[in-house]
Amino acid sequence: xxxxxxxxxxxxxxxxxxxxxxxxxxxxxxxxxxxxxxxxxxxxxxxxxxxxxxxxxxxxxxxxxxxxxxxxxxxxxxxxxxxxxxxxxxxxxxxxxxxxxxxxxxxxxxxxxxxxxxxxxxxxxxxxxxxxxxxxxxxxxxxxxxxxxxxxxxxxxxxxxxxxxxxxxxxxxxxxxxxxxxxxxxxxxxxxxxxxxxxxxxxxxxxxxxxxxxxxxxxxxxxxxxxxxxxxxxxxxxxxxxxxxxxxxxxxxxxxxxxxxxxxxxxxxxxxxxxxxxxxxxxxxxxx
Amino acid sequence: xxxxxxxxxxxxxxxxxxxxxxxxxxxxxxxxxxxxxxxxxxxxxxxxxxxxxxxxxxxxxxxxxxxxxxxxxxxxxxxxxxxxxxxxxxxxxxxxxxxxxxxxxxxxxxxxxxxxxxxxxxxxxxxxxxxxxxxxxxxxxxxxxxxxxxxxxxxxxxxxxxxxxxxxxxxxxxxxxxxxxxxxxxxxxxxxxxxxxxxxxxxxxxxxxxxxxxxxxxxxxxxxxxxxxxxxxxxxxxxxxxxxxxxxxxxxxxxxxxxxxxxxxxxxxxxxxxxxxxxxxxxxxxxxxxxxxxxxxxxxxxxxxxxxxxxxxxxxxxxxxxxxxxxxxxxxxxxxxxxxxxxxxxxxxxxxxxxxxxxxxxxxxxxxxxxxxxxxxxxxxxxxxxxxxxxxxxxxxxxxxxxxxxxxxxxxxxxxxxxxxxxxxxxxx
Numbered sequence: 001x002x003x004x005x006x007x008x009x010x011x012x013x014x015x016x017x018x019x020x021x022x023x024x025x026x027x028x029x030x031x032x033x034x035x036x037x038x039x040x041x042x043x044x045x046x047x048x049x050x051x052x053x054x055x056x057x058x059x060x061x062x063x064x065x066x067x068x069x070x071x072x073x074x075x076x077x078x079x080x081x082x083x084x085x086x087x088x089x090x091x092x093x094x095x096x097x098x099x100x101x102x103x104x105x106x107x108x109x110x111x112x113x114x115x116x117x118x119x120x121x122x123x124x125x126x127x128x129x130x131x132x133x134x135x136x137x138x139x140x141x142x143x144x145x146x147x148x149x150x151x152x153x154x155x156x157x158x159x160x161x162x163x164x165x166x167x168x169x170x171x172x173x174x175x176x177x178x179x180x181x182x183x184x185x186x187x188x189x190x191x192x193x194x195x196x197x198x199x200x201x202x203x204x205x206x207x208x209x210x211x212x213x214x215x216x217x218x219x220x221x222x223x224x225x226x227x228x229x230x231x232x233x234x235x236x237x238x239x240x241x242x243x244x245x246x247x248x249x250x251x252x253x254x255x256x257x258x259x260x261x262x263x264x265x266x267x268x269x270x271x272x273x274x275x276x277x278x279x280x281x282x283x284x285x286x287x288x
Numbered sequence: 289x290x291x292x293x294x295x296x297x298x299x300x301x302x303x304x305x306x307x308x309x310x311x312x313x314x315x316x317x318x319x320x321x322x323x324x325x326x327x328x329x330x331x332x333x334x335x336x337x338x339x340x341x342x343x344x345x346x347x348x349x350x351x352x353x354x355x356x357x358x359x360x361x362x363x364x365x366x367x368x369x370x371x372x373x374x375x376x377x378x379x380x381x382x383x384x385x386x387x388x389x390x391x392x393x394x395x396x397x398x399x400x401x402x403x404x405x406x407x408x409x410x411x412x413x414x415x416x417x418x419x420x421x422x423x424x425x426x427x428x429x430x431x432x433x434x435x436x437x438x439x440x441x442x443x444x445x446x447x448x449x450x451x452x453x454x455x456x457x458x459x460x461x462x463x464x465x466x467x468x469x470x471x472x473x474x475x476x477x478x479x480x481x482x483x484x485x486x487x488x489x490x491x492x493x494x495x496x497x498x499x500x501x502x503x504x505x506x507x508x509x510x511x512x513x514x515x516x517x518x519x520x521x522x523x524x525x526x527x528x529x530x531x532x533x534x535x536x537x538x539x540x541x542x543x544x545x546x547x548x549x550x551x552x553x554x555x556x557x558x559x560x561x562x563x564x565x566x567x568x569x570x571x572x573x574x575x576x577x578x579x580x581x582x583x584x585x586x587x588x589x590x591x592x593x594x595x596x597x598x599x600x601x602x603x604x605x606x607x608x609x610x611x612x613x614x615x616x617x618x619x620x621x622x623x624x625x626x627x628x629x630x631x632x633x634x635x636x637x638x639x640x641x642x643x644x645x646x647x648x649x650x651x652x653x654x655x656x657x658x659x660x661x662x663x664x665x666x667x668x669x670x671x672x673x674x675x676x677x678x679x680x681x682x683x684x685x686x687x688x689x690x691x692x693x694x695x696x697x698x699x700x701x702x703x704x705x706x707x708x709x710x711x712x713x714x715x716x717x
C-alpha cells in the first residue's frame with residue numbers, strides 16, 4: 001500500500017520534475033561547463049580554458065565595480081524598503097476603514113509590470129520634461145540629470161527598487177503584527193510600558209523572524225535585479241548602475257563572451273546560495 | 289473508493305502530461321511533415337518596417353506556391369540571444385535578417401547556408417547573385433570565400449536638425465551647418481535659448497551606439513578606427529584627439545550639449561542630432577517640430593564620411609527542401625524590384641546601384657526630400673570592421689571614451705585607455 005502510494009506520488013510530481021530537470025538543472029550544469037570555455041555562443045568550437053574565466057573575474061575592474069554597485073544597491077534597497085514597509089504596516093495596523101484601501105495602494109507596485117513601471121519612472125526622471133525637474137526649475141533649482149548623471153543614477157534606480165519592494169515588506173509585516181500574542185502587550189502595559197518602549201522591547205523582538213525573512217528575501221531579490229535598470233540606464237552612466245546581472249547579460253549577449261558571462265552567473269549563484277543558507281540557519285536558530 | 293478513483297484519474301492525467309511533454313520535445317513525432325515548406329524568418333523590423341515586411345512577404349507567399357514565409361519579429365536586443373540559443377538547441381529558423389555588426393560571429397557558427405552553392409554553385413553564379421550590390425556591403429556577406437548572406441538593407445548617419453529651434457535662435461532653418469565650426473556655433477546659439485535645451489545631442493552611453501556615432505568623426509579627421517588588416521587601433525593619434533576634443537568641448541566648454549540620456553531631440557529639446565535614415569518616417573509622423581536633414585558636417589566641409597549600417601539576410605542550414613526554399617526567398621527579397629519597394633516603405637538606403645536609379649526610388653526621393661542627405665552620403669559610408677572581435681572592441685572602446693564626455697578623464701588619456709582596451713579585445717582576452 002505504502003509503495004503504491006509512493007508510486008502515485010512520484011507519478012504526480014513527474015511532470016513538474018521533468019520540467020525542473022529540463023529547464024533548471026540541465027541549463028545550470030551546462031552553464032557550469034560553458035564557464036570553463038571561451039565560447040562566444042555561436043562558434044562551432046568551444047575552447048576549454050579551465051578556471052581562467054574565474055581568475056580573470058578577480059582582476060577585472062569592471063566586474064569588481066559591478067560587484068560593488070550590486071552590494072550598494074541590494075543593501076540600500078533591502079534596508080530602506082524593510083524599514084519603510086514596517087512603518088507602513090505599523091501605521092495601517094489599526095482597523096481604519098481606509099487601511100485596506102491604502103494597503104492595496106502601497107502593494108500595487110509589487111504587481112505592476114516592471115518594464116512598464118520603468119518606462120514611467122524614466123519619464124518622471126527626465127531632466128528636461130520630467131515632473132521632478134520641472135518642479136525644481138519652478139522654484140529656481142536646476143535639477144540633476146538623474147539617469148544621465150553618474151552621481152544620481154544609482155539613487156534613481158534604487159528609488160524604483162524600493163518603491164517596488166515596500167508593498168511586499170508591508171504585507172509580511174502586517175501579517176506578523178496581527179499574529180503577535182496580545183498577552184505580551186497586556187503584561188507590558190500592566191508594568192507601565194507605553195509607546196516607544198512597547199515597540200522597542202516587545203514588538204520589534206517578537207517580529208525578529210519576520211524581519212529576517214523580509215531582509216533575506218529582499219537581499220536575494222535585489223541581488224538579481226535586472227529589468228528596470230536595463231530599461232532605465234542600461235548600467236550607465238560610467239558604470240554607476242551596472243549591476244551584476246546586467247554585466248552578465250552584456251558580456252554574454254552583447255559582446256559574445258558567453259563563457260565569461262557563465263562564470264559571472266556562478267558567482268551570482270554563490271551569493272544567492274549564501275543568502276539562502278543564512279536564512280535557513282537563522283530559521284533553525286529561531287525555531288530552537 | 290472515491291479517493292482511489294480520483295487518485296487513478298490524477299495519475300493518468302499526470303502520465304499523459306508527462307508523455308505529452310516528452311512528445312513535444314521531439315517535433316518529428318508531434319507533427320508529421322506537411323507538404324508546403326514553411327520558413328520562419330527571424331528579424332527585428334518592427335513598426336512601419338514590420339508592416340512593410342509583412343506586405344512583401346504576403347506577395348511572395350502568393351506568387352511562390354509551396355513556400356510559406358512567416359516573419360517573426362523580436363526586439364533588436366533579443367534577436368541575437370534568440371539565435372544563440374537556437375544554434376545551441378539545434379532549432380535555428382530557416383531565415384534571419386540581423387545587424388551587420390553581428391555577421392562575423394554568425395559566419396563562424398558553421399550553421400549558415402552557402403548561398404553561392406544553393407543558388408547554383410560556382411563562382412560565376414555568386415557574381416550573378418550579387419550583381420550590382422555595393423561591394424562595401426558585401427564585406428559582411430563573405431566568409432572564407434563563401435557567400436553566406438546578402439545585404440537586405442543599408443543606411444547611414446546624417447544630421448537631423450530642429451528647424452523651429454533654429455528659427456527661435458535666429459538661425460536660418462534652411463542653412464544647416466556644413467562644417468564642425470558652424471555646427472559648434474549653431475549649437476551654442478540654440479543652447480542659449482535656455483530651459484534645458486541642448487544645442488547638439490551627443491550619444492554618450494557606452495556600447496555600440498556610442499562607437500557607431502563617433503566613428504564618422506574619426507574617419508573625417510583621417511584618424512580611422514582600426515588599421516586595414518583590422519589588427520590594431522589607429523585612433524590614438526592627433527587626428528583622433530581632435531575628433532574627440534571637438535565633442536568633449538561641446539559638453540564641457542560650450543555647455544551646448546550634455547552627457548547622459550539619449551532622447552532630447554525627439555522631444556524638441558535639442559537643436560541637432562546625428563541619426564539614421566530610418567528615423568525619417570517616424571519624425572515625419574510624430575515629431576512635435578519641423579525637422580530637416582543634412583549631410584554630416586565635417587572639419588573643413590570637404591572630407592566627408594559617415595557610418596554604414598544595415599542588415600544582412602541569411603539562411604540556416606536545414607534539409608534540402610528548406611534550403612532551396614530559403615535561397616529562393618533570399619534571391620527574391622534582394623532583387624532590384626523588391627528592394628525598391630522595401631526601401632520606399634522603410635526609408636532604408638538602396639543596396640544596389642539599380643535600386644538607387646530605379647524610377648520607384650527617384651519618385652520617392654521627390655516625395656521625401658529629407659532622404660536626399662542620406663542618399664547623397666551613401667558613397668561616403670564606411671564599413672565597421674567585419675571581424676568576430678568587433679562587438680568586444682566596440683564595447684571596450686565606448687567604455688574608455690565615456691569618462692571623457694563627463695570630464696573625468698582627459699581626451700588624451702581616454703583615447704590611450706581605449707587604445708589599450710581595444711588591443712586587448714582584438715587579442716581576444
